[in-house]
Amino acid sequence: MKFINLFKKELSELINKQMIISLIATMAIFMILGSVMTESISDISEETKSVTINISDRDKTEFTGNLMKSLEELNSETTELTIKTFETEGDDYAAILSENDIENIVIIPEGFTAALDKTEQPELIAVSRMKSAATLSNLNVDNSSAIALIEQSISDTIANDTGMSDSQYKLMNNPVIITENTVIDDKSAVISTSSIISKISMQNMILPIIVFVLIMLTSQMLMSAISNEKLDKTLETLLSAPVSRLSVLGAKMLAAAVVALLNAVAYMIGFSKFVSGASDTLSEEAESLANKGLTVDAALEQLGLSLGFTDYLLVGLQLFFTIMICLSISLILGALINDSKNAQNMLMPIMMMAMVPYMISMMTDINALPTVIRLLVYAIPFTHTFSAIPNLMFGNTSLFFIGLGYQIIIFAVCIFFALRLFMSDKIFTISLNFGQKSRYKKKRKNSEEE
């Protein structure tokens, strides 16, 4: 009953209007971002399907005339292709683009046919306007399809001239058929590594972000819950009431964990909407392009990359210990705060501990790092949470269990010190001051001097 009373108070301290508004805002932002991504990706795939080729022939020979004619034939055959011809001169390409109100153009310069006749490589001028550094917004100003078509028709002409048979010509263009296989441990599947990576990288992005948010939120909440009580001197009132210190502490930890979990769920929902918005459209296309017969999901299953129920249970267990470590460290750090200004700085150690493995796990495989750095990174308890899913996926179960064991030990050590701190007088007297004496110590020193 008393514990419930304490727990309710802690929850009501943590769940307030600002928290709920920020939670809803985060979810909304992710969802909006997700639908923006879906829209812009489908826009682009529409645009790439309907290619517009802008071309200018300055050579005006029989050969280039035929080339233009064959392109125009293509134009009438397919609805997805639009070819526009322009008359241009000079090398002020910016002016050419703006005069004709276009974003890209391919120019066949004078002497093009002459070079071909001499069996030299002729020059083709491609101009495109770059509007931003964003990858997606530049996709449709690419000249590559125009160039490919021109190259294709030149190859066709040469093949015709040399009297090459159709089958020979096809073989020359596509000399080999590649059957890609991926092997993981002792299992293999007929699929390219790139399509596996594109599938699992999106999935594996969600967990680290949630872990990161969870770590930051729980520690921040618990630290401010404790430091506020200490600074407002409500802790003294609370601890002089007939409740055990353990239940005060337990209520705080539980409330912080519950609220953090609530946040994590909100992030998960929002983020999965965002990711599915981005990845569905992309992976559909990737799947239709990359696979013959085998879907990516089936390939993942075949390679043992898909996670089963026990795997998720183990990941959940590790997440639990991660949060417990987080809570016990924040208990200690929260008690060290002696004014509201240094509360922010106190979050730094936890932030670094979460940031380093988060960044590394996003960029590279921790197991592939040089030994010394790898051991240093593994010494950070949160690293094991970030590497849990990859470890389980790729069958490094021993590494996973070592990580879990390490986390349990770290948790035991941290909670031991946290409890010792809270059960002793130190909770009222301890503070971390860089070159500045705590009020308590100052008082004591003054009274000794007098």
Add this chain to the structure above:
Amino acid sequence: MISTLLTPTDGDAIVGGYSVVKEPEKVRECITYLPDEAGAYKNMKGISYLRFMAGLFSSDIDTINKCVDRAKEICGLGERLNDKIGTYSRGMIRKLLLARAVMTKPKLAILDEPTSGLDVLNAIEIRKTIKKLAQEEGMSFLLSSHNMLEIEFVSDRVGIIAKGHLMVTGKIDELKQRYNAANLEEVFERVVKENEIH
């Protein structure tokens, strides 16, 4: 130490028949503590704060309601109890906290500088409340203050502490007589000076 927040390195104190060293939980059941410059949870309403604190002393709803009713009466904040504590003035918070400290009818209420930083009227009101509760309810108060007039007004017995040592204890009239002083302030001055000479 009497509030059981700090453990004595040596010695003991008996509060309500229980040792602060051996049975601090029992001691906490019969005391309340109001720290110097204490605050309250700013996001909580006054009434919720009283209810929460009463809930720490008892699990019985009737007892909790009785405590809260008592506190309402003592603090005299009326409708303002339904506002968040963050909107209260210092005097109002102090009244709320004092009401909280006495609502459970503890055998001993420890008040650290109960009127520090308050305006004259608020301070008088709080002193009167303390005196009334001691007389009518038979509660004991352990009160620390730098304001000798306040001590003289509310206390039966006085102890003077200087440099962390308890110098003298006694009833106010006895002390005034012993030090040939007109008021407690002079007693304090003489006690401190006397101890400096030795």
